[in-house]
Amino acid sequence: MPKVTFIEHNGTAHTVEAKTGLSVMLAAITNNVPGIDADCGGECACATCHVYIEPEWQAKVLAEAGAPAAQEASMLSFAATTQDNSRLSCQITVTEALDGLVVRMPEGQH
Amino acid sequence: MGQETDRIVVVGAGHAGGSVVAFLRQYGWSGPITLVGAEPIPPYHRPPLSKAWLKGEADAASLALRPENFYADNAIELRLGTVATAIDRATHTLSLNCGESLAYDHLILALGARARKLPLPGADLVGVMELRTAADADRLKAAIGEGRRLAIIGGGYIGLEAAASAQALGAEVTIIEREPRLLARVASPPLSTFFQDFHRSKGVAIELDAGVEALEGQGGQIAAIRLSNGKTIQCDAVLIGVGAVANDELARACGLSCGNGIEVDAASRTSDPAIYAIGDCTFRPLEPYSRNVRLESVPNAIEQSKQAAASLCGRPPPAPEIPWFWSDQYNIRLQIAGMPFDVTETILRGDPATGSFAVFHLAPDATVRSVEAVNAPPEFMAGKLLIAKRKPVPRERLADMAVSMKDLL
Ligand SMILES: Cc1cc2nc3c(=O)[nH]c(=O)nc-3n(C[C@H](O)[C@H](O)[C@H](O)COP(=O)(O)OP(=O)(O)OC[C@H]3O[C@@H](n4cnc5c(N)ncnc54)[C@H](O)[C@@H]3O)c2cc1C
Numbered sequence: 001m002p003k004v005t006f007i008e009h010n011g012t013a014h015t016v017e018a019k020t021g022l023s024v025m026l027a028a029i030t031n032n033v034p035g036i037d038a039d040c041g042g043e044c045a046c047a048t049c050h051v052y053i054e055p056e057w058q059a060k061v062l063a064e065a066g067a068p069a070a071q072e073a074s075m076l077s078f079a080a081t082t083q084d085n086s087r088l089s090c091q092i093t094v095t096e097a098l099d100g101l102v103v104r105m106p107e108g109q110h
Numbered sequence: 111m112g113q114e115t116d117r118i119v120v121v122g123a124g125h126a127g128g129s130v131v132a133f134l135r136q137y138g139w140s141g142p143i144t145l146v147g148a149e150p151i152p153p154y155h156r157p158p159l160s161k162a163w164l165k166g167e168a169d170a171a172s173l174a175l176r177p178e179n180f181y182a183d184n185a186i187e188l189r190l191g192t193v194a195t196a197i198d199r200a201t202h203t204l205s206l207n208c209g210e211s212l213a214y215d216h217l218i219l220a221l222g223a224r225a226r227k228l229p230l231p232g233a234d235l236v237g238v239m240e241l242r243t244a245a246d247a248d249r250l251k252a253a254i255g256e257g258r259r260l261a262i263i264g265g266g267y268i269g270l271e272a273a274a275s276a277q278a279l280g281a282e283v284t285i286i287e288r289e290p291r292l293l294a295r296v297a298s299p300p301l302s303t304f305f306q307d308f309h310r311s312k313g314v315a316i317e318l319d320a321g322v323e324a325l326e327g328q329g330g331q332i333a334a335i336r337l338s339n340g341k342t343i344q345c346d347a348v349l350i351g352v353g354a355v356a357n358d359e360l361a362r363a364c365g366l367s368c369g370n371g372i373e374v375d376a377a378s379r380t381s382d383p384a385i386y387a388i389g390d391c392t393f394r395p396l397e398p399y400s401r402n403v404r405l406e407s408v409p410n411a412i413e414q415s416k417q418a419a420a421s422l423c424g425r426p427p428p429a430p431e432i433p434w435f436w437s438d439q440y441n442i443r444l445q446i447a448g449m450p451f452d453v454t455e456t457i458l459r460g461d462p463a464t465g466s467f468a469v470f471h472l473a474p475d476a477t478v479r480s481v482e483a484v485n486a487p488p489e490f491m492a493g494k495l496l497i498a499k500r501k502p503v504p505r506e507r508l509a510d511m512a513v514s515m516k517d518l519l
């Protein structure tokens with residue numbers, strides 16, 4: 001199974017197994033990774049699954065998951081602490097090519 | 111006593127109960143945790159029950175809050191299909207319907223709410239349903255295929271979402287609402303008008319100002335609804351969606367302070383220091399509005415779960431949140447932030463005819479108190495920030511779509 005590493009704002013890293021076909025958000029929820037709340041359960045309605053894609057993974061995530069669709073882009077543009085490499089993790093599907101993905105979490109999700 | 115040995119018992123395995131046990135482990139609680147729930151399955155998402163799940167677009171795995179092995183992996187003992195019947199605060203014990211009792215050092219009540227019943231003649235006929243649990247949703251799903259006639263009593267969110275899902279499955283839907291408009295208690299008039307028009311355009315019939323006199327059956331099965339306006343609606347099934355009431359009886363019976371739900375403070379503590387309460391069953395302070403309210407939403411259940419877990423684990427309390435809610439009907443996403451308390455002014459941004467607009471509600475000092483955004487995520491997200499900031503906004507600019515929400519922050 002591909003592995004995804006979530007790094008908390010305080011630097012604590014959590015490397016977890018992530019099922020292909022499911023979202024990066026679900027990999028965090030399944031493994032009780034702190035910092036991903038996912039209030040809406042992956043409906044792109046809450047922006048509490050916000051992550052920063054590590055720069056070296058940005059191109060690959062773009063190739064695998066595409067650019068943010070309209071709903072995700074507009075949610076993100078107003079999320080607290082948005083950066084160029086921000087994504088909503090419920091909108092990224094885990095694939096074999098994303099094995100080793102590293103994402104960081106913002107200070108808070110609200 | 112220390113964390114190592116302190117026993118936490120959570121009663122109610124819904125969204126709040128399922129979340130608080132996860133946060134407790136995230137925050138490092140190492141003592142034993144038991145989660146007691148009346149339903150036969152582990153905690154799951156209720157929002158899809160009237161949306162994707164009802165339409166058959168979600169599977170059981172996606173409904174679950176956490177995967178099945180999560181509880182064992184995190185040393186959380188699950189006691190499903192088990193009802194707590196009494197709390198003995200003096201001895202710190204919880205009685206269960208199986209005759210057993212559980213000792214606790216800390217008790218968390220996450221009892222939720224239940225669908226309000228209507229004291230109507232015929233309410234016990236076969237085919238008269240409510241929608242709160244997965245079992246309810248399965249019954250409803252089985253009743254709403256192609257050409258089936260579904261009458262929905264109550265034009266609130268659950269009724270409207272169920273109407274949209276049933277319509278998508280080919281059912282003939284009638285919504286019956288006692289008030290002169292849909293969503294009367296929970297949304298502003300422009301929203302009501304928009305959703306009324308939208309549902310009607312999809313072929314859903316809507317009866318407003320219509321009380322229900324009786325449910326009429328044939329051979330024990332629902333057949334029609336007799337309305338106060340003299341009409342009779344023929345139907346194969348009825349969904350009653352007229353709000354929910356807090357499950358606070360367990361708390362009342364043991365003498366905890368209750369209002370419209372179990373009274374808690376900003377850390378979700380009840381009047382007994384050994385007992386917390388979270389989610390739909392609570393009557394909680396809402397700091398940004400200096401009021402106590404009972405909220406029924408997933409974000410509220412999660413916020414209070416964090417408050418209780420942080421308090422138990424000795425962590426600083428989480429930052430207060432602006433309450434919010436979402437509803438999906440057809441291809442419409444409604445997102446609401448804040449509460450319309452002390453508002454004196456309404457500002458419409460965008461044109462409802464385009465299917466994308468927002469209604470802002472302002473206090474006399476021109477601060478935003480709440481926003482209702484229809485297919486308008488920027489207005490929702492920026493509105494939430496504006497509510498938190500309590501910064502007065504220029505009214506004309508807020509109403510002007512040419513001004514970006516970014517420039518209003
Ligand atoms: C159809 C539907 C659609 C919804 N859509 C949305 C939405 O779009 N967005 C949103 O934010 N919210 C939505 N909600 C509301 C949201 O689901 C609730 O706010 C949330 O589930 C509250 O969580 P809770 O844990 O407080 O209560 P619940 O999830 O109701 O859980 C309470 C649990 O406690 C159990 N229980 C009660 N008493 C006892 C006892 N004595 N012993 C043992 N167990 C007991 C109950 O059986 C239940 O399983 C929806 C709700 C429904 C029903």
Ligand code: FES
Nearest residue numbers: 042044047049090
């Ligand atoms: S989980 Fe809500 S937007 Fe991703």
